Amino acid sequence: MMAIEKPKVIICDPVADIGIEMLKAHCDVDIRPGLSEEALMDAIPAYNAAVVRSATKFPARVIDAAANLKVIGRAGAGLDTIDVARAEEKGIAVVNSPNANSVAVAEHTFALMFALVRHLPRANAGLKEDRWEKKQLMGTGLAGKTLGLVGFGRISRQVASRAQAFGMHVQTTQRRATPEKNAELGVDTVDMKTLFATSDFISLHVPGKPENRNLVSRELISEMKPTAYIINTARGIIMDEKALLDALDNGRIAGAALDVFKEEPALGNPLVAHEKVIVSPHIAASTDDAQQSAAVTIAEQILNILVDSPAENPLNLAVVPLDKVTPHERIDPRRVETLIQKFDASDVFTNPPIVVRSGENYVVLDGATRVSAFKKLGHPHIIVQILKESNNYTLDTWFHAIRKIDPQALLDILGGIPEITITRSDLKTVQADMVEHGGLCYIQTADKTIHHIQPAAGANHLDALNKLTTAYIDASHVTRTLHQDVDTLLAEFPDLAGVVVFPVFTLDQVLQIADAGNAMPAGITRFVIPGRVMRLNADFDFLTSDRDLTEKNDWLYDMVMERLASDSVRYYAEPIYLLDE
Template structure:
């Protein structure tokens, strides 16, 4: 596997990647050079400067994962990555404290007029009276966005004895109150705050959300801070408001276009500006490098990453439990479509037992990936499986039954729309993925390798006839699993084989009397069972 890194990454992160893959660090590539090179790589790691466009992702025919060493992913076309089944990971926690500290530093610099004081003193002036500041104790900080960084800023500000109010429609009042934060509408936050600090991601919904109308709500003595993403604040509206005295000043670390050396905001006397330094600490750079590197390695190894952007979020503590069930669900989906050969319009995933304590969306995605991959032209995986299902008109639902089962946890998929049973069930038995039910019948085998599956009327001699055909083709049987509902009724048989049956031999099995359907189901070997499927 090969990993391309296009922007500086701290050495600890590089070391993690080098232990798992061949790593090329090629900074300073032009868009054309990157487009030409990307087809040879399985993973791409960037910071904020590299633009990961839809056309670049299309050119990356081998790409499985794009890693963003940092939080914001507005330089990555996440929708295009999702369509192509490419996982996008970031490092949302690694630089959070650094950004929060930078926000506090800028707020204190505004209050105590640090920047003009330094400039004046270096110019040979001693202007104590004209550079008088104010204390932030008992002042009101208004936060727009109360995510990880917003919460850290709130905590640090509360330690400085500030009142903290916030607007975030996705945070519960209880969660905010537990951190000493009062929730309010955006208008209430803007009109009441002495400092307004922006901490939302950049998205179509948040682009330009602080514009002329919002700035007009600020007190003339208020200050605006943005250490989040350029584009959330309308820069032209802010410039006009600052020049007209609508607010007292601003501190900016991010800009719509970077580098922002020619941005007119920088030259205003009531603006403090830093060149996107929020995450620029030695500690933060090491943390984000390690976080994104570990997530990239996880994806390349087929594991759930800790920082998925376009996957259902799985808490780190749940990863160890769910990982083998993801493999099981994928195998069940693949088995089912190979056995049935077609898809119906409605599918229900039923989860029973301990597994219901976890978010099962990732398991549903895994089943869909296994189900759709054999019948889709493009790559299908956890990232884009739901999208492929929608495109095929497959209506998917989940049911979570907390009751216990004989297996501890059980996954069952049921298709609706036919009079006959169409279902498949699986469980982990001694840590191994087992098929335990198919079309209303009980079975038990490790779901891996080459399996000849047939539906027949329960009559004497069928096993012998099937075995005779295989023996004549010099194909050895590793195990036999049979099930029937009633004596003489419908019966399902699974033969685990040492090698798969060639296509030209398959019609011979249908010549056996009472055999109704025969399919060759092929799945990846499971560790420890490459030579023994049961």
């Protein structure tokens, strides 16, 4: 059978990996940033879709060369770098992600505003150069000041809500004014001249269309108060840079903050070096959250145009049959019962278990208690997060701090398990002993005595390990820990009897045990998984209903895409502590 050729996509500018992976699932993707216009014209006939940000331009002559192009995706809001009219004439769709960067740009607008009024760049540089310029750095506040917003779209509304939180009066001007709607948001609507004449801060939020070139003209700048500041995180084309420079040189305005310029990179631009100007290199939209949201939104729109099959869930979430989900470790029944009570009292499903595929089944790496609770409740399906690349996670080991039992009583209980043998060892040699003799683990008691534990002759290694852990879990209180130093643990747990230290297992070992229908002891393996989904808060009634898998997965996909598009998703790269587990 002839293979079906996949659509071809060219990525012209850097975008978040999550969007690229979505496209790769259905298309052949080439990543070719930094192409000149001539090189792009030569390359573009081979592609069905192109993804750009602000660096790569798609003028009419590039579009004319795009013989097979069906869609141009702009990972961001502005379309001023694309000849949209020419693309429409050629039947090429142009899609963008206007909601993706709204919060990021609004936050950067305030970062620039604060830097202006509190002289933060000068304060930082001076102190690092051993200058204490406290008296020279008198700032001004935002509360009670008037913020004028030129344009009142998505970004501008985000700016307005933050300004109101700081106690600022907000006014705006629009080409097509909607004063009634603006008033509902607590924003006054004025004409352009009034806005420039009465605002203490002016922030620009209009697109870089040809009709907006030099919108902020010499005439408008001349209307500004001498104490006023102007901030531009929109497009450089809308500012008359020569008029702004003259106003700054002559002291007619207090200062400016610029993230965008008419010519970029803005090297050698006199505004960049001006003492009354704070600058950044077009980074207002450059946050992890904004870039991921933009990439996902664009990938989804491109896939909707290029392929008939539905796009995969961008966060690798899926609703799967519970009978296909297999824990790799044993479960503490007490924890299952506690979780069932939480499920009964909740309307939402929060944290999906983490799984990997193994044949037709899914092996649970983290979240076995949740899976067991769902099975005991009789639910047919569960939401899981499927890890697809082994390099996306690492496998480590928990140690078990055994508490609330006398150390000798603990050793007596373990000594009565026929499947294991216990020998004295020392900290310097016990690791080597475990490797040489196939040891299960070692226990260091509170008096720092080392006990090496091995399977008895003829005993199954996994059975012995499970008998061992079951015995001390039933007889004591066990806390998982990352520490194996007894002094550190005693400081945290004065009732410590000892700590069990296990060897590090491999993923292959874990999967082999699960595939054979067996399970490891609870709480030994520790999977370190970046990018895990938490606080999904999926409707419990819909998830546990009798709807089929296709309908539930469509519902899950729509829910995730809606949250990504509305900036409701945050990515945290750093480790975290959860205090409500």
